[in-house]
Amino acid sequence: xxxxxxxxxxxxxxxxxxxxxxxxxxxxxxxxxxxxxxxxxxxxxxxxxxxxxxxxxxxxxxxxxxxxxxxxxxxxxxxxxxxxxxxxxxxxxxxxxxxxxxxxxxxxxxxxxxxxxxxxxxxxxxxxxxxxxxxxxxxxxxxxxxxxxxxxxxxxxxxxxxxxxxxxxxxxxxxxxxxxxxxxxxxxxxxxxxxxxxxxxxxxxxxxxxxxxxxxxxxxxxxxxxxxxxxxxxxxxxxxxxxxxxxxxxxxxxxxxxxxxxxxxxxxxxxxxxxxxxxxxxxxxxxxxxxxxxxxxxxxxxxxxxxxxxxxxxxxxxxxxxxxxxxxxxxxxxxxxxxxxxxxxxxxxxxxxxxxxxxxxxxxxxxxxxxxxxxxxxxxxxxxxxxxxxxxxxxxxxxxxxxxxxxxxxxxxxxxxxxxxxxxxxxxxxxxxxxxxxxxxxxxxxxxxxxxxxxxxxxxxxxxxxxxxxxxxxxxxxxxxxxxxxxxxxxxxxxxxxxxxxxxxxxxxxxxxxxxxxxxxxxxxxxxxxxxxxxxxxxxxxxxxxxxxxxxxxxxxxxxxxxxxxxxxxxxxxxxxxxxxxxxxxxxxxxxxxxxxxxxxxxxxxxxxxxxxxxxxxxxxxxxxxxxxxxxxxxxxxxxxxxxxxxxxxxxxxxxxxxxxxxxxxxxxxxxxxxxxxxxxxxxxxxxxxxxxxxxxxxxxxxxxxxxxxxxxxxxxxxxxxxxxxxxxxxxxxxxxxxxxxxxxxxxxxxxxxxxxxxxxxxxxxxxxxxxxx
Amino acid sequence: xxxxxxxxxxxxxxxxxxxxxxxxxxxxxxxxxxxxxxxxxxxxxxxxxxxxxxxxxxxxxxxxxxxxxxxxxxxxxxxxxxxxxxxxxxxxxxxxxxxxxxxxxxxxxxxxxxxxxxxxxxxxxxxxxxxxxxxxxxxxxxxxxxxxxxxxxxxxxxxxxxxxx
Numbered sequence: 001x002x003x004x005x006x007x008x009x010x011x012x013x014x015x016x017x018x019x020x021x022x023x024x025x026x027x028x029x030x031x032x033x034x035x036x037x038x039x040x041x042x043x044x045x046x047x048x049x050x051x052x053x054x055x056x057x058x059x060x061x062x063x064x065x066x067x068x069x070x071x072x073x074x075x076x077x078x079x080x081x082x083x084x085x086x087x088x089x090x091x092x093x094x095x096x097x098x099x100x101x102x103x104x105x106x107x108x109x110x111x112x113x114x115x116x117x118x119x120x121x122x123x124x125x126x127x128x129x130x131x132x133x134x135x136x137x138x139x140x141x142x143x144x145x146x147x148x149x150x151x152x153x154x155x156x157x158x159x160x161x162x163x164x165x166x167x168x169x170x171x172x173x174x175x176x177x178x179x180x181x182x183x184x185x186x187x188x189x190x191x192x193x194x195x196x197x198x199x200x201x202x203x204x205x206x207x208x209x210x211x212x213x214x215x216x217x218x219x220x221x222x223x224x225x226x227x228x229x230x231x232x233x234x235x236x237x238x239x240x241x242x243x244x245x246x247x248x249x250x251x252x253x254x255x256x257x258x259x260x261x262x263x264x265x266x267x268x269x270x271x272x273x274x275x276x277x278x279x280x281x282x283x284x285x286x287x288x289x290x291x292x293x294x295x296x297x298x299x300x301x302x303x304x305x306x307x308x309x310x311x312x313x314x315x316x317x318x319x320x321x322x323x324x325x326x327x328x329x330x331x332x333x334x335x336x337x338x339x340x341x342x343x344x345x346x347x348x349x350x351x352x353x354x355x356x357x358x359x360x361x362x363x364x365x366x367x368x369x370x371x372x373x374x375x376x377x378x379x380x381x382x383x384x385x386x387x388x389x390x391x392x393x394x395x396x397x398x399x400x401x402x403x404x405x406x407x408x409x410x411x412x413x414x415x416x417x418x419x420x421x422x423x424x425x426x427x428x429x430x431x432x433x434x435x436x437x438x439x440x441x442x443x444x445x446x447x448x449x450x451x452x453x454x455x456x457x458x459x460x461x462x463x464x465x466x467x468x469x470x471x472x473x474x475x476x477x478x479x480x481x482x483x484x485x486x487x488x489x490x491x492x493x494x495x496x497x498x499x500x501x502x503x504x505x506x507x508x509x510x511x512x513x514x515x516x517x518x519x520x521x522x523x524x525x526x527x528x529x530x531x532x533x534x535x536x537x538x539x540x541x542x543x544x545x546x547x548x549x550x551x552x553x554x555x556x557x558x559x560x561x562x563x564x565x566x567x568x569x570x571x572x573x574x575x576x577x578x579x580x581x582x583x584x585x586x587x588x589x590x591x592x593x594x595x596x597x598x599x600x601x602x603x604x605x606x607x608x609x610x611x612x613x614x615x616x617x618x619x620x621x622x623x624x625x626x627x628x629x630x631x632x633x634x635x636x637x638x639x640x641x642x643x644x645x646x647x648x649x650x651x652x653x654x655x656x657x658x659x660x661x662x663x664x665x666x667x668x669x670x671x672x673x674x675x676x677x678x679x680x681x682x683x684x685x686x687x688x689x690x691x692x693x694x695x696x697x698x699x700x701x702x703x704x705x706x707x708x709x710x711x712x713x714x715x716x717x718x719x720x721x722x723x724x725x726x727x728x729x730x731x732x733x734x735x736x737x738x739x740x741x742x743x744x745x746x747x748x749x750x751x752x753x754x755x756x757x758x759x760x761x762x763x764x765x766x767x768x769x770x771x772x773x774x
Numbered sequence: 775x776x777x778x779x780x781x782x783x784x785x786x787x788x789x790x791x792x793x794x795x796x797x798x799x800x801x802x803x804x805x806x807x808x809x810x811x812x813x814x815x816x817x818x819x820x821x822x823x824x825x826x827x828x829x830x831x832x833x834x835x836x837x838x839x840x841x842x843x844x845x846x847x848x849x850x851x852x853x854x855x856x857x858x859x860x861x862x863x864x865x866x867x868x869x870x871x872x873x874x875x876x877x878x879x880x881x882x883x884x885x886x887x888x889x890x891x892x893x894x895x896x897x898x899x900x901x902x903x904x905x906x907x908x909x910x911x912x913x914x915x916x917x918x919x920x921x922x923x924x925x926x927x928x929x930x931x932x933x934x935x936x937x938x939x
Contacts, residue, residue, distance in 0.1 A: 375833060378833060379832065379833040622816065622817065668819035668820070670819065709835045710835065711835055713835070713866070714835060714867045715828065715921075716921075718818050718820065720819055721818070724828060726830045726835075731816055731829075731830060732815075732816040732827075732828045733816065734816065734819075
């Protein structure tokens, strides 16, 4: 990757962070937080995006962020009140800005109509703030910069100066318009000489804005220095030739405040800030004006720095006439130290900003490196377990120093493993933060009023889990608004507030992360759901289902309750896909619904996909691992409890309920003859849909945390097997896919559907077994 | 020495030759990652007969293909004298179970003879060409088809989806 591309990648990564900060800040403001620091942070975010975009010549992005920035600037100064309407507009603008960033990154295109409409709305907001001179200045400058005036260059010989003069007149006129009244005696006056270099403009900064910023500090008298401007024929349109000298007058203006204005352009301009009472009148501009103009004409291209250096050289002899002011900084203000000071001031300001945010320090690390580390630590854990086993085989006593040392080692490796896993853990915020926008968009599309409440955004979970949560959650939130919530009118009729509430909450519960998506809408229309299922042939009309079972019908493949396929939900992807993607993460999904009061979807997911608590068992001479989360209990079957059902199926009675008894050995094809159940151990397991089964194994070896290894990486998916792991003896053991082994294989042709017990409803079996009934 | 370098940069390839029963085979050395002794493999359910199972290769799960069985010969009953050639095929690592590794040979690509038309399609699938060397015949193996083919994988995936459904 060439360096520029690498920087661009970093820029877009930072853009994402800035966008998140922008949205977070705007949401905080919408929530009634009027801390000026938040407004500043929001402004900074947009400004940084604009700056970076300028450096990479991302025109569209610069244009939009500029308009956005102008509006935010007026809010920052208090010229526009940050009311709810404004904030809604700003939030939508943030969405469009995010679109622009993504389009710039991925090469897509932005909805042009939406973008320009938003830009117009922002401009209207900026100009409609009450006719202050500053707004005019701002708009004038944005016009000036981004709507270039066409100059007929073929006619340069005739009247080159007039067109430039016209242009300059606009600039100076507008800047001077900001200069309201004359300075009062006794105020502090600063002489600021500001000569932008071409780099300043390349980074999408704008002199006009900086001058306007100065105007905010006090009264300003701006003089444009056009002496650097070459003949039009010699002019490089992308170069910087103009300079300004500003006299800033106002009560108690600190130097730092003046320097802050130029913080962003530090290093890209020549800047000289001198206090009027310490420095005498002869300004650099004047000196510059006197420097042989002929040389400019002759050279054609103007190097402002060179000119300035020349000017300084001219100034040195005259330094003696500067009266040395007592105690204050050297009045001569050598340009060499000034930029350095400016840099210091900028650094100070940055340090202060960092301290204010008090954010923990972070580094960016390639994910592959972290994964490599996790792999290595996984091997360390395996190796340590092997070592422990070897030592145990040697018959060393448990209290021996070697064994005790190994115990310490075990503890250490576990801690290392936990810490390494924590590197990958990320707060769910990174996926949650997309949803406010989603909700706004869907609310606008459906004409519903929705408030999104998010809780537990700081809950941490493995990055891979987070990445794969985005799609199912998006879909469920879409559903909640589109199907769950009623229209405002319906809500009022039902005696509810017009605004519907969608709540998204994340929390840790017993080693898993639980995510709840709830709405206070109409709840699931059970008669209709059942009717649809019957109409689509998913169930037979006679099927008698409990409320829970009806609710769970929406997870069946080919089920969609929307009467019409809307743009929002019903894109051919149903809740069955959501359920499958959650299951593929080792998670489960549940629904509870109360008519008229809303529905709650509960997702329960493992914190990481890398390790798993497992029960190590022996089946037909093979060592297998059963995920502990699925196991309810283990028991020794008594002959009296096991009954035959049909030609070759068996059930076992466990406290008044009968569950299917499945021999793992036969189910996986390790053996063809099932040994008597009384000789083995039965594991009572619960599948994703809540269905239960007893899995027969020969013996239980113990409980262990195992590192999950992919079978697909070098081989392919194996039916009935979820993944592999490596045990203490260094051998590979297979991890059971409980749901897959619970479902009878088609060729076995079990006559009976799996018994639905314990109030659960076997969804995984539903499509096959129920279809047969229908 | 010069001669070897010359040939390397020219149209010659280096091969690792190995033995299965009485027959000698070889594979491109660039596909071989390492050679190791036999360790007991964990058998996989519903696997084809030529897939011996999986072993632990320093933390990775490595499937072992019995090359003899894969080419329609008798299934190998492996012991510690057997050898696993760890190869890289596409993006996957696969271990090949063979009787013994013989030699590293450098041959001119021009001397590789075409596989004669044989009745046995299985052989034709795996043998890319023949080499005559010091009175021996060495078959050049194409590794692309060693793991179950795409159709077989699709069938496997279907079974999996039926099971999952």
